[in-house]
Amino acid sequence: xxxxxxxxxxxxxxxxxxxxxxxxxxxxxxxxxxxxxxxxxxxxxxxxxxxxxxxxxxxxxxxxxxxxxxxxxxxxxxxxxxxxxxxxxxxxx
Amino acid sequence: xxxxxxxxxxxxxxxxxxxxxxxxxxxxxxxxxxxxxxxxxxxxxxxxxxxxxxxxxxxxxxxxxxxxxxxxxxxxxxxxxxxxxxxxxxxxxxxxxxxxxxxxxxxxxxxxxxxxxxxxxxxxxxxxxxxxxxxxxxxxxxxxxxxxxxxxxxxxxxxxxxxxxxxxxxxxxxxxxxxxxxxxxxxxxxxxxxxxxxxxxxxxxxxxxxxxxxxxxxxxxxxxxxxxxxxxxxxxxxxxxxxxxxxxxxxxxxxxxxxxxxxxxxxxxxxxxxxxxxxxxxxxxxxxxxxxxxxxxxxxxxxxxxxxxxxxxxxxxxxxxxxxxxxxxxxxxxxxxxxxxxxxxxxxxxxxxxxxxxxxxxxxxxxxxxxxxxxxxxxxxxxxxxxxxxxxxxxxxxxxxxxxxxxxxxxxxxxxxxxxxxxxxxxxxxxxxxxxxxxxxxxxxxxxxxxxxxxxxxxxxxxxxxxxxxxxxxxxxxxxxxxxxxxxxxxxxxxxxxxxxxxxxxxxxxxxxxxxxxxxxxxxxxxxxxxxxxxxxxxxxxxxxxxxxxxxxxxxxxxxxxxxxxxxxxxxxxxxxxxxxxxxxxxxxxxxxxxxxxxxxxxxxxxxxxxxxxxxxxxxxxxxxxxxxxxxxxxxxxxxxxxxxxxxxxxxxxxxxxxxxxxxxxxxxxxxxxxxxxxxxxxxxxxxxxxxxxxxxxxxxxxxxxxxxxxxxxxxxxxxxxxxxxxxxxxxxxxxxxxxxxxxxxxxxxxxxxxxxxxxxxxxxxxxxxxxxxxxxxxxxxxxxxxxxxxxxxxxxxxxxxxxxxxxxxxxxxxxxxxxxxxxxxxxxxxxxxxxxxxxxxxxxxxxxxxxxxxxxxxxxxxxxxxxxxxxxxxxxxxxxxxxxxxxxxx
Numbered sequence: 001x002x003x004x005x006x007x008x009x010x011x012x013x014x015x016x017x018x019x020x021x022x023x024x025x026x027x028x029x030x031x032x033x034x035x036x037x038x039x040x041x042x043x044x045x046x047x048x049x050x051x052x053x054x055x056x057x058x059x060x061x062x063x064x065x066x067x068x069x070x071x072x073x074x075x076x077x078x079x080x081x082x083x084x085x086x087x088x089x090x091x092x093x
Numbered sequence: 094x095x096x097x098x099x100x101x102x103x104x105x106x107x108x109x110x111x112x113x114x115x116x117x118x119x120x121x122x123x124x125x126x127x128x129x130x131x132x133x134x135x136x137x138x139x140x141x142x143x144x145x146x147x148x149x150x151x152x153x154x155x156x157x158x159x160x161x162x163x164x165x166x167x168x169x170x171x172x173x174x175x176x177x178x179x180x181x182x183x184x185x186x187x188x189x190x191x192x193x194x195x196x197x198x199x200x201x202x203x204x205x206x207x208x209x210x211x212x213x214x215x216x217x218x219x220x221x222x223x224x225x226x227x228x229x230x231x232x233x234x235x236x237x238x239x240x241x242x243x244x245x246x247x248x249x250x251x252x253x254x255x256x257x258x259x260x261x262x263x264x265x266x267x268x269x270x271x272x273x274x275x276x277x278x279x280x281x282x283x284x285x286x287x288x289x290x291x292x293x294x295x296x297x298x299x300x301x302x303x304x305x306x307x308x309x310x311x312x313x314x315x316x317x318x319x320x321x322x323x324x325x326x327x328x329x330x331x332x333x334x335x336x337x338x339x340x341x342x343x344x345x346x347x348x349x350x351x352x353x354x355x356x357x358x359x360x361x362x363x364x365x366x367x368x369x370x371x372x373x374x375x376x377x378x379x380x381x382x383x384x385x386x387x388x389x390x391x392x393x394x395x396x397x398x399x400x401x402x403x404x405x406x407x408x409x410x411x412x413x414x415x416x417x418x419x420x421x422x423x424x425x426x427x428x429x430x431x432x433x434x435x436x437x438x439x440x441x442x443x444x445x446x447x448x449x450x451x452x453x454x455x456x457x458x459x460x461x462x463x464x465x466x467x468x469x470x471x472x473x474x475x476x477x478x479x480x481x482x483x484x485x486x487x488x489x490x491x492x493x494x495x496x497x498x499x500x501x502x503x504x505x506x507x508x509x510x511x512x513x514x515x516x517x518x519x520x521x522x523x524x525x526x527x528x529x530x531x532x533x534x535x536x537x538x539x540x541x542x543x544x545x546x547x548x549x550x551x552x553x554x555x556x557x558x559x560x561x562x563x564x565x566x567x568x569x570x571x572x573x574x575x576x577x578x579x580x581x582x583x584x585x586x587x588x589x590x591x592x593x594x595x596x597x598x599x600x601x602x603x604x605x606x607x608x609x610x611x612x613x614x615x616x617x618x619x620x621x622x623x624x625x626x627x628x629x630x631x632x633x634x635x636x637x638x639x640x641x642x643x644x645x646x647x648x649x650x651x652x653x654x655x656x657x658x659x660x661x662x663x664x665x666x667x668x669x670x671x672x673x674x675x676x677x678x679x680x681x682x683x684x685x686x687x688x689x690x691x692x693x694x695x696x697x698x699x700x701x702x703x704x705x706x707x708x709x710x711x712x713x714x715x716x717x718x719x720x721x722x723x724x725x726x727x728x729x730x731x732x733x734x735x736x737x738x739x740x741x742x743x744x745x746x747x748x749x750x751x752x753x754x755x756x757x758x759x760x761x762x763x764x765x766x767x768x769x770x771x772x773x774x775x776x777x778x779x780x781x782x783x784x785x786x787x788x789x790x791x792x793x794x795x796x797x798x799x800x801x802x803x804x805x806x807x808x809x810x811x812x813x814x815x816x817x818x819x820x821x822x823x824x825x826x827x828x829x830x831x832x833x834x835x836x837x838x839x840x841x842x843x844x845x846x847x848x849x850x851x852x853x854x855x856x857x858x859x860x861x862x863x864x865x866x867x868x869x870x871x872x873x874x875x876x877x878x879x880x881x882x883x884x885x886x887x888x889x890x891x892x893x894x895x896x897x898x899x900x901x902x903x904x905x906x907x908x909x910x911x912x913x914x915x916x917x918x919x920x921x922x923x924x925x926x927x928x929x930x931x932x933x934x935x936x937x938x939x940x941x942x943x944x945x946x947x948x949x950x951x952x953x954x955x956x957x958x959x960x961x962x963x964x965x966x967x968x969x970x971x972x973x974x975x976x977x978x979x980x981x982x983x984x
Contacts, residue, residue, distance in 0.1 A: 027175045
């Protein structure tokens with residue numbers, strides 16, 4: 001019984017660490033997606049139209065916000081605590 | 094005229110509404126009902142001061158001119174917020190633990206609480222903020238003039254509108270921004286008002302957007318078609334500008350004084366950042382959603398040459414929607430006013446804490462500060478004057494620049510100027526090796542390049558000669574083509590050179606310089622803020638008198654707060670009354686309280702003046718910096734402790750066993766002694782009764798019985814003598830008679846006595862040559878030991894032909910005499926107890942009381958030697974060891 005409990009807790013802590021990893025990776029994902037326009041042609045017939053560019057940029061925005069909101073909410077569900085670097089409770093002060 | 098009146102009435106009503114919101118929020122907080130003030134949504138909305146009038150009006154104009162490039166201004170901050178875990182979380186934690194009052198305070202606090210660095214950042218902030226305030230004033234003035242002009246009213250004097258707005262905002266800021274001095278008591282009124290304004294401007298922009306998309310055009314599909322047909326239909330943004338502006342806006346988002354104010358200083362709960370991490374990008378996304386549609390529709394509807402910066406206002410007006418135009422005006426006014434209020438609070442705090450106050454303190458000498466003059470009053474005054482001064486500066490800038498289009502471009506230029514703090518900020522948070530000199534050098538270089546390549550050219554301050562031929566005619570120093578990079582966008586060019594050279598200088602100088610102890614301490618605390626949130630730039634030494642500290646604290650914190658604080662601290666120390674001892678912990682608490690009011694640098698200077706120390710000790714430094722070592726030490730201490738515990742447990746266990754054994758032995762002793770006494774007593778009693786009661790006893794019998802009684806009495810006496818002897822030996826009350834003797838003689842005597850009158854023949858083998866040693870000891874006692882040992886062998890040796898070897902050996906320090914028989918020896922488990930009282934290995938052969946070896950051991954101990962059992966000799970073996978003193982050199 002007690003062993004199971006420990007396994008469960010560790011699993012939770014593991015999830016938490018991976019969640020923080022995801023939060024760390026998100027801005028880089030956004031950066032890469034938003035830097036794609038650098039590769040677009042600016043002159044000539046195959047220029048990307050402003051309307052499709054608008055749709056693309058806002059779509060990226062929306063997805064990033066959605067992922068960030070999910071991650072932040074799940075992180076918050078872990079309890080009311082603040083999270084320190086390694087996902088553990090910092091000391092009160 | 095009517096339109097102007099309506100405009101003025103609505104504006105005043107809106108301003109009164111804002112005052113009311115701020116006032117009610119402050120009151121609710123004071124009454125402890127301000128729970129709603131601390132909601133994450135309020136924090137998120139307060140961040141929206143990033144969206145100023147420049148973004149409210151300007152974004153549409155920007156889009157009309159350059160298509161989607163305006164989005165960079167929103168994408169940068171979105172990325173910073175989404176990446177909150179990396180930097181913002183650290184900044185907020187540092188801001189809270191170190192009681193940071195502004196971005197200048199943060200930088201100066203990190204770099205050894207240096208006021209020079211703080212003043213540098215402050216100057217940068219003032220230069221970067223003033224044009225921005227001017228821009229806000231211009232937008233309000235411009236929008237009201239357009240509004241009134243379109244309604245056919247008279248022309249509005251632009252500058253006078255700007256002046257009234259400036260005055261109104263200054264009053265609001267003084268009222269709600271300098272209400273409390275300690276920044277950690279947050280400006281709830283201001284923050285609440287800003288949150289409301291955030292909702293107003295978002296609502297206004299959304300209203301215009303919805304109107305444009307669904308009422309002017311026929312929904313989203315139609316708008317997308319119109320975009321295709323518009324002049325901004327294609328993607329023509331240069332990659333450099335796209336990436337560069339995203340970086341610049343991200344940098345500005347972190348470094349703008351007003352952003353730092355709402356993000357870090359006004360932050361009430363670190364957890365709010367978690368919500369804002371996605372909620373604020375959402376706000377930005379929604380804010381920018383309708384910008385392109387409004388721009389496209391404006392370009393279609395309005396005559397060529399109309400100012401695209403005002404489309405948000407002119408599109409509703411052109412379609413006859415005055416109410417919507419009014420809402421849009423209020424939205425623009427909200428954006429402008431909230432930015433001005435927070436920017437002025439932030440910058441005035443910096444100016445007051447890092448420029449005015451240090452100068453005032455320097456001019457008034459520290460001793461006088463503690464004895465006379467009210468620092469609190471001075472600070473409030475200086476902050477109020479700073480507010481008026483900075484607002485006035487913005488107004489003057491607006492008036493001098495004439496409110497032309499040059500002002501519109503100033504937004505990005507100001508961004509680039511403020512971004513010069515970024516390398517130092519990030520370096521300070523992540524790199525312990527960053528030093529004050531490096532920070533100062535880096536910022537100076539960056540600032541100089543920014544001035545030279547961007548700010549001054551934007552004024553046309555350089556002559557065409559310098560612009561085309563470079564400074565002093567050096568081509569490589571052309572302000573907009575440094576080091577031969579031609580044809581680059583001026584903003585991008587300036588940013589590239591200023592930020593990269595800034596970072597390079599900062600890193601190189603930091604690598605080459607050596608930080609002061611306090612820099613290293615602060616560096617460790619900033620970089621490892623999550624590891625030890627107990628922040629200890631500690632004070633050691635108690636030169637400061639608590640009373641002096643109290644006098645000073647009262648002038649800074651106010652009498653009530655000071656007394657509460659001192660009493661609390663005194664209680665913590667376990668002292669009665671109001672005066673705690675000036676121990677390091679207390680001084681640290683006090684300094685942190687001060688720094689919440691006057692900034693870290695000044696607070697540190699004040700306390701250090703009074704305490705008489707300006708730096709931390711090596712011990713303090715080590716205590717914080719070497720936390721790894723501390724942890725290691727701690728764990729090794731734990732290990733040592735657990736080892737010691739184990740050792741103690743082992744000893745206890747052994748002692749327990751011993752005690753149990755001793756108790757058993759005591760029981761044995763008692764039963765033994767009763768038995769030993771009883772046997773002779775019984776026969777004595779029996780025979781004496783016979784003698785008394787039987788009258789017909791022959792003389793022979795009488796004699797025989799008397800003999801038995803006598804011998805039994807003798808046995809009793811011997812037993813009692815032994816017991817007495819043992820007891821005296823144990824208590825070291827025996828008088829020893831030292832004399833000289835030869836060992837061989839002694840052994841002869843002993844063997845003769847021991848073996849006399851015994852029936853079993855024990856053969857004793859000796860090596861007389863080795864026994865010819867003169868000894869100096871209590872010969873009688875030693876003989877007693879020898880006799881006992883030999884008698885034991887004689888008694889217990891179970892060999893067929895019992896034999897006892899006596900081996901004498903003299904090593905460097907001592908003399909050993911071994912008595913080894915050829916019997917089966919003593920079982921291993923019994924060896925330990927043989928020297929204890931009443932222990933007889935073989936109970937069946939019990940002859941004595943079992944006291945012999947006990948006595949032997951006590952005798953040998955008294956003589957400074959010992960007797961031990963020697964295992965592994967093929968039979969029972971006893972070793973008698975005499976100390977060195979027993980064998981004096983032969984004279």
